[in-house]
Amino acid sequence: MRAELLTVGDEILIGDIVNGNAAWMGRELTRAGVRVDRSAVVGDTMEAITAAVSAAVAGSDVVIITGGLGPTADDLTRDALAALAGVRLVRDEALAGLIRDRVERSGLRLRPMSLRMAEVPEGATMLPNPAGTAPGLRMELSGKTVYALPGVPAEMKAIMKASVLPELDGGVPPAVLTLRTAGVWETVLATRLAPLEALEEVSLAFLPSPSEVAVRVTASAPEVLDKAVLMAKELLGTVMYGTGEQTLASVVHELMAARGREVAVAESLTGGLLGAELTDVAGSSETFAGGVTAYETRLKHELLGVSAELLEARGAVDPEVAVQMAEGVRERLGAFYGLAVTGVAGPGAQDGKPVGTVHIGVSSPKGSRFFTPVLPLPPDLTQARANIRRMTVVQALDLLRHEILGVAMVRDWEEDQEGREGLT
């Protein structure tokens, strides 16, 4: 079964928001064995929507539209579908009642425009929206099935799960698995995996993101996939931290939970991003004690006990400062592990250290050490801030992961690893 996704909304075309809906649907449909061939985005005009729906219907078995079902005047998907089907819009009174109730339950007054969401193309099937107001719609257009869902992500997802995915029979899902790695360059990784890529029935795709590379393995059959993944594990060792939906944070959480351990974090340039990533994992209260963000240099001394002389002599961006931050937060919060980051996110240099300089410290009852990652930087450093912060979080989580596992970090399998990590 082949599907085309159609996202409706000027806000996507002109980039006011990113098309996260298409990504989520692509993931879920692929899992269900439905092949997503194309994904298109068009603006909020009758012409653009009707043209795109007609084209999509011609080229695939199922078309899933998101967006344009809201209450405001620029929501035109309902009207476009009615026009294509040659029917009129009719108000569903039961739905109108639900809308009235929901608004009033929130202590607000019903606005007439809210009732636009109760108008549906004659003959269309309404798909209940457990997460919001506007229902999804299912219609037949020239023999193909067309779904229309609200653009609000939570509502789209709820209707997809409750109504759309159960109706779509994609047959056998492909044998595919995404391997997750951190800290190694794409080409280094690809070269290491060459023996795997050489296999006839296996294909690899490399998906780089700041300090991480995901490798999607597609195989001709489940048993082939199992063999390929086993082979990848042997080739990559601890560089491969997980598979599928796992994240560095979820893996670190699982490793600590299995050992009954907790981490406390001390942050500077990341401003809380490291703790936010660790607590993005449901159940993180089991392994995350808390954190201290000592953004101002003086607070590294006042809140974390970093030596004032050290800060005076070397500034805040220093390996030893990272180590003392890790030790300080570990002791003060009473956690097994202390993890700390200090560095320069930019746009300007700090304490004479250039943008992109980052030191990570980790501390446990076994001792403390630091890691100084080499971060790739764009020439325009005003654009680097977000990436540097993100890469710092990834490298810190990966250092903690290796600390828990009690192994050294790998940056390449053929290079001199010395001098990249220091013991104190």
Added chain:
Amino acid sequence: MRAELLTVGDEILIGDIVNGNAAWMGRELTRAGVRVDRSAVVGDTMEAITAAVSAAVAGSDVVIITGGLGPTADDLTRDALAALAGVRLVRDEALAGLIRDRVERSGLRLRPMSLRMAEVPEGATMLPNPAGTAPGLRMELSGKTVYALPGVPAEMKAIMKASVLPELDGGVPPAVLTLRTAGVWETVLATRLAPLEALEEVSLAFLPSPSEVAVRVTASAPEVLDKAVLMAKELLGTVMYGTGEQTLASVVHELMAARGREVAVAESLTGGLLGAELTDVAGSSETFAGGVTAYETRLKHELLGVSAELLEARGAVDPEVAVQMAEGVRERLGAFYGLAVTGVAGPGAQDGKPVGTVHIGVSSPKGSRFFTPVLPLPPDLTQARANIRRMTVVQALDLLRHEILGVAMVRDWEEDQEGREGLT
């Protein structure tokens, strides 16, 4: 001038990553007065890429392709363009030298596959890549201009800015501005702005996201836009916190910087996200002192001085706890403002409080108060965690903004506002 965007990559279709490149390009092209009519995504096959490029070329003046220029075997955009143009791929030795240098400068050994990036379709113009290795390409196909850029965001952006945008003459950019609001429902906002929407030469688009709604105002001319924005400001008052690229965090930063003030944050359910958002702003060290994430209840007492009796009696999710957290972090970090959040992000309830319960405290020399936002929740609370954390950050920043401005928060213009905020 009309442009079509084409993103190449299975990883986008199957949702391994979101299409942030298309969003960024849409924004920049719109600013440059280039109208983005369509955006499409296709997979990593010669057939899909060549078909999509041909279709795009037929339908628009300029086609901008991203992705498929990397070093690995699944990078096929170069090959597809050569095939469409009926030329062969030739190696550029100067580029091959650059690639060799860059790899070796990073202390790594050159992998043969890296040199794939030095192969370009005969006759194509290379656009220098100041942020990475693979250059951008410009070619003419059936009289239209086609650009191909790497999929790595930083590299795509650098080449767009250095080579592509300067070449594209979009004529007069449209008179458009995005207004940013927080804390008010889309329908409430739209009703409030009805007089504006009634104007002939103005059109509005509403872009909701957790606890925020952006309103894009498009006008027939710059002077009409100015009038419309002025009118919107009068109608919305402090509910409108900014315009364009401004964020709640950047606005709060500007407000504090203008007054020479700093904020310190105390977090619980957000795990550091509030501090991360405040420090996402370049120059935030001027207004952000630091933060304490007291994820474990005991730490709210140990690190922030919240009354142990209070925590014992009412648990960690309580308005008075939020206030004491704000006061505690303000005193301990020596900041003018203390901002604190406590609540239940889920998946499970905590201290008998249901998922979605959130209390925000703010403290300054003028006194302390709390705010208890009413957050809309999906039925499937396992999906709510990220949204609850995000909405909590937005509501907290908005409370701080109102505190700085010394005005009360508005949830609607026609409802009883009492009981939503408390003074202690």
